[in-house]
Amino acid sequence: TVTFKSPAKYSVRTSAASGNDSAVTLFDYGAGNVQTPEDILNAKRLIFPGVGAFAAMMDVINQNGMADALRTYIEKDRPFLGICLGLQLLFESSEENGPVKGLGLIPGVVGRFDSSNGCRVPHIGWNALQTKKDSVILDDVANRHVYFVHSYRAVPSKENEEWVSSTCNYGIDFISSIRRGNLKFSPWFAYSRKKMKSGFHPPATTGLTSFHLLEGEMCMPFNFTPKRVEASFLLRVRENVGLSILRKFLLPNSSKTKKPFEGKATKLAKRVIACLDVRTNDNGDLVVTKGDQYDVREQTKENEVRNLGKPVELAGQYYLDGADEVSFLNITGFRDFPLGDLPMLQILKYTSENVFVPLTVGGGIRDFTDANGRHYTSLEVASEYFRSGADKISIGSDAVYAAEEYIKTGIKTGKSSLEQISRVYGNQAVVVSIDPRRQYLTSPYEVGFKSVKVTNPGPNGEEYAWYQCTVNGGREGRPIGAYELAKAVEELGAGEILLNCIDCDGQGKGFDIDLIKLISDAVSIPVIASSGAGTVGHFAEVFSQTNASAALAAGIFHRKEVPIQSVKDHLLKEGIEVRM
Ligand code: 1PR
Numbered sequence: 381t382v383t384f385k386s387p388a389k390y391s392v393r394t395s396a397a398s399g400n401d402s403a404v405t406l407f408d409y410g411a412g413n414v415q416t417p418e419d420i421l422n423a424k425r426l427i428f429p430g431v432g433a434f435a436a437m438m439d440v441i442n443q444n445g446m447a448d449a450l451r452t453y454i455e456k457d458r459p460f461l462g463i464c465l466g467l468q469l470l471f472e473s474s475e476e477n478g479p480v481k482g483l484g485l486i487p488g489v490v491g492r493f494d495s496s497n498g499c500r501v502p503h504i505g506w507n508a509l510q511t512k513k514d515s516v517i518l519d520d521v522a523n524r525h526v527y528f529v530h531s532y533r534a535v536p537s538k539e540n541e542e543w544v545s546s547t548c549n550y551g552i553d554f555i556s557s558i559r560r561g562n563l564k565f566s567p568w569f570a571y572s573r574k575k576m577k578s579g580f581h582p583p584a585t586t587g588l589t590s591f592h593l594l595e596g597e598m599c600m601p602f603n604f605t606p607k608r609v610e611a612s613f614l615l616r617v618r619e620n621v622g623l624s625i626l627r628k629f630l631l632p633n634s635s636k637t638k639k640p641f642e643g644k645a646t647k648l649a650k651r652v653i654a655c656l657d658v659r660t661n662d663n664g665d666l667v668v669t670k671g672d673q674y675d676v677r678e679q680t681k682e683n684e685v686r687n688l689g690k691p692v693e694l695a696g697q698y699y700l701d702g703a704d705e706v707s708f709l710n711i712t713g714f715r716d717f718p719l720g721d722l723p724m725l726q727i728l729k730y731t732s733e734n735v736f737v738p739l740t741v742g743g744g745i746r747d748f749t750d751a752n753g754r755h756y757t758s759l760e761v762a763s764e765y766f767r768s769g770a771d772k773i774s775i776g777s778d779a780v781y782a783a784e785e786y787i788k789t790g791i792k793t794g795k796s797s798l799e800q801i802s803r804v805y806g807n808q809a810v811v812v813s814i815d816p817r818r819q820y821l822t823s824p825y826e827v828g829f830k831s832v833k834v835t836n837p838g839p840n841g842e843e844y845a846w847y848q849c850t851v852n853g854g855r856e857g858r859p860i861g862a863y864e865l866a867k868a869v870e871e872l873g874a875g876e877i878l879l880n881c882i883d884c885d886g887q888g889k890g891f892d893i894d895l896i897k898l899i900s901d902a903v904s905i906p907v908i909a910s911s912g913a914g915t916v917g918h919f920a921e922v923f924s925q926t927n928a929s930a931a932l933a934a935g936i937f938h939r940k941e942v943p944i945q946s947v948k949d950h951l952l953k954e955g956i957e958v959r960m
Contacts, residue, residue, distance in 0.1 A: 417449035425459040425629065428466030433806065434474040434490065434532070437465055438482065451483050461629045467558065468534060476532050486558065487539035490532050495904040499551035500929060502531040502808040502875050504906050506704060506959040508645035509546045509556055518546060518557065525645040525959040527738065528556075529771075529808045531875075550648060649959045650923050651930035652947050653908060654698035654937050655707040658724065658743075660716075661685040666723045668694050669711070670935045672886040674815075674854040676711070688938040692730045698937060699735040701944040704959055706731070706739050707774070707878070707932065709813070713744025714777050714852045718761055720750065725768040732769025741765050742774030742813050742878075745797055758797030759804060766805065773801065774811035774878055777851035783868035784860050792872060802873030811908075812869040813878040815854050816847035816862040816895065829861030830902075832894045847881075847895055854882050862895065863902055870903045877903065878932065881911040886935050888914025891922045900927035908932050916942060916950035923956050 420426060428450075441447040454460050454470070462470060473479045474490035482490070493501045506525035511518050533554035536544055545559035656668045657676070667687045669676040677683045688694075695706045708731075710716075710724050718724055724743075732739055745762055749755045762773045775798055782796035792799065802810040820838030824831045831846040838845065847862035866877055879899050881892040891912045900907040906929035909922045913933035922931050936942040948958045 417445040420446060420449040420453050423453065423458070426453060426461070427629070428460070428462045428469075434465060434468060434476040434482075435478055435480040437469065438480050441469075447483060451485065454483075454485055459629070464530070467555075468532065470558070471534055471540075474532060486543050488535055488537050488555075490534050492532050493550065493554075494552075497551040500904055500906045502529060502905070503533075503550045503648070504529045504808060504876060505651050505929060506645075506649040507548050507550060508647055509548055510553075511546045512544050523644050525649050526556075529738070531806070531808060534558075645957075645959070647957055648929075649704070649957045650928075650951065651704040651908075652702075652919065652944055652951075652958065653705045653707055653930050653932040654695075654701075654703040654944065655709065655910065655932045655934040656691055656694055656938075657709050657711045657934060658691050658727070659685065659710070659712045660723075661687055666691060666727065668938060670886060670938055674882050674885055691727045692734075694938065695731045695739075696734050698944065699737055701937075702948060702960075703737060703944050704930070705737050706735055708739070708741045708743075709774070710741065710743025711853055713742070716744065717748050717750060717756075718744040719748075719756060719764055725764060728765065728768035728770055738771040739769060740772040740774050740811055740878075741770040742776060742811070745773055745775045745801070746778040747797070757800070759800045762797070762801045762805070766809075772809050772811050772876070773805075774813045775801075776813040776815060779812040779869050779872075779874070780849050780851050780858050780860060780865060782872060783865045784858065786868050786872060787860065787864060796872060798869060798872050798874060802875065807873045807875035807905075810874055811876045811878050812865075812874040813880065814862050814865055814899075815850045815880050815882060817850055817854065817857065817882040818845045818892070818895075819848050820845045827861075830863035830898070831861075832898050834894050845894070847898075850882065863898055866899045866903050866907075870905050874905060876906045876908065876929075878908045879910055879928075884912030887912050888936065890914060890918040891931070893922065893925050896922060896926040896928050900929075906930065913942075916947050919947050920951055920954045920956060923951065924954070 438447070441450065450469075468474055468490045469482045470485045471482045471488050471490050472484045472486075473481050475492055476490065479489075493499060493503055495501045505528065507528050508525055509518070509522075511522055528548070528550075533550075534540075536547055536553055536555050540555070540558075543558040543560055544555055546555075546557045547553045548556040657670055658666055659669055659676070661667045661669070662684055665687075667685065668689045668691050669686045670688050671686075676686050678686050691708065695708070698706055708724075708727070710718060724741075728739065728741060745765075746758050747756065748761070758775075758778065765773050778797045782798050785796070786792060794800070794803070798810060798812065818834075818838075819827075820834075820840070820842035821827065821831055821844040822842050824833075824844045826844075827846055829846040829848075831844045833843055834845045837843055848857045849860045849862055849865050850857050862879070866879075869877070877899065879896060881895055884890070884892050889912055891909045896907065896909045900909075907927070908930040909926065909928035910932040913919060913931065913936055919931050919933075922928050933942075933947075937944060948960060951958045952960065
């Protein structure tokens with residue numbers, strides 16, 4: 381029984397008062413304190429989809445008495461499923477903005493990943509679990525990749541060994557799930573009567589509005605709308621691992637969902653991302669379009685906007701085809717205010733009901749004053765995107781201005797959209813999209829920006845180039861290079877870089893390896909290589925010759941020239957780990 385107290389709000393909880401054993405209570409610690417400590421104590425099963433920052437969460441739950449209620453509930457061996465912060469808060473303390481004390485139910489601390497061991501932070505993507513002991517709830521996860529996105533992790537130690545049910549390796553081993561319960565009982569008993577705590581890191585990216593669950597080979601955004609719950613629990617539960625974990629928690633005597641997975645996940649997989657550039661065409665319909673070097677109009681007399689399909693349908697197809705993430709770029713967001721562009725929000729809502737891989741959305745994230753004089757902050761714009769189902773937002777033009785200002789003054793004002801959104805939602809939720817254009821040079825000393833010796837000389841035999849950042853969809857060049865921008869936005873709080881290249885966009889001749897090498901070597905956050913994919917070989921090339929964590933393509937997928945599955949098959953053949 382899943383009933384919602386306030387379905388219109390995302391801060392929903394279920395009714396645990398029905399007396400029905402299958403009732404589940406969702407722990408909402410923020411958003412107006414709709415939940416009381418009594419609700420926790422009366423819960424039949426409690427799910428804590430913790431998102432946000434550790435310190436802020438502990439403050440809230442200590443002040444409103446929920447921390448004590450939670451401790452009592454868990455100490456009484458009542459069924460509890462903690463996700464993300466819902467796992468981390470059980471430990472003694474977290475380093476996140478701290479040290480800050482946790483509930484102290486499990487010995488050990490939550491610390492930050494260290495990028496000095498060669499791993500990019502945040503840890504983003506599909507990684508492999510090492511299951512430690514027979515943990516029925518993880519049946520369907522064995523040998524699979526599951527999605528992580530986080531900068532902090534619980535540290536395994538002798539003292540907490542007995543709690544650990546799986547670990548994951550990212551430079552070092554960290555705790556990916558914990559569990560305690562006596563397995564001489566049947567699974568039903570194990571879940572219903574004994575301690576059961578399992579926290580896969582989930583994404584924490586959607587603030588207080590939603591949480592993510594591991595999905596069959598992936599993690600999904602999970603907005604708790606009744607429709608979504610119904611669709612997900614009742615219809616999709618057979619299809620994916622994440623939901624099967626939930627199902628096993630909620631319906632412990634249910635049968636195994638699938639035959640064992642035959643592949644073998646061993647480490648963090650390289651991601652293949654499908655990108656949908658979206659804009660309104662001349663008839664007023666929101667369509668997926670695709671440019672040639674950012675020109676999205678057909679070379680016809682009518683000069684119409686190229687129309688490659690419907691956004692929700694295409695995104696759904698790419699999810700089924702095996703895309704590891706889907707990105708929407710609202711490419712005219714720089715001139716059309718996104719909150720005035722409700723169809724885009726609708727597209728996100730519909731897409732997130734059916735697409736259970738992380739969704740990124742970009743375009744138009746900035747402060748804005750509308751025609752009636754109402755001022756919207758970039759944070760409000762981003763929040764609206766998150767509420768509509770986005771897991772990450774991507775900032776283009778506004779990040780360029782912020783980086784220019786930061787480089788000029790050396791001061792982090794905390795006021796840029798990038799800083800504000802990453803402070804509230806975490807840097808793993810903030811992508812900076814860079815739109816650079818190659819500018820050839822005869823000597824690297826011609827400009828004050830970082831240049832590279834290019835593999836293919838320029839039209840006049842120039843051997844060097846710098847990559848000039850642009851704003852407003854490539855329309856305006858700015859006095860800042862991609863290298864300088866990438867380093868500045870990393871310092872300002874970006875969690876990932878989406879690295880386009882206007883010269884290569886839509887050309888199908890391969891990624892700009894020189895550029896991607898330059899940027900992925902310069903920063904320690906993940907870099908998504910974009911623009912120019914034309915063959916499966918181009919993906920293998922970018923992963924073998926650069927430190928890109930993901931590769932994104934648009935045209936070849938929209939025109940059905942290269943299926944996502946064939947990209948993955950090829951990468952696998954080349955010895956590059958992918959999520960199959
Ligand atoms: O500046 O914050 O409003 O964000 C605008 C966003 O829209 C930016 O992320 C910017 O990259 C994007 N954008 C703006 N204009 C265009 C355009 O094409 N005219 N699209 C545009 C960027 C590039 C990629 C493309 C890859 C792969 N498109 O997203 O998907 O190049 O293409 P390919 O595989 O076909 O080569 P703001």
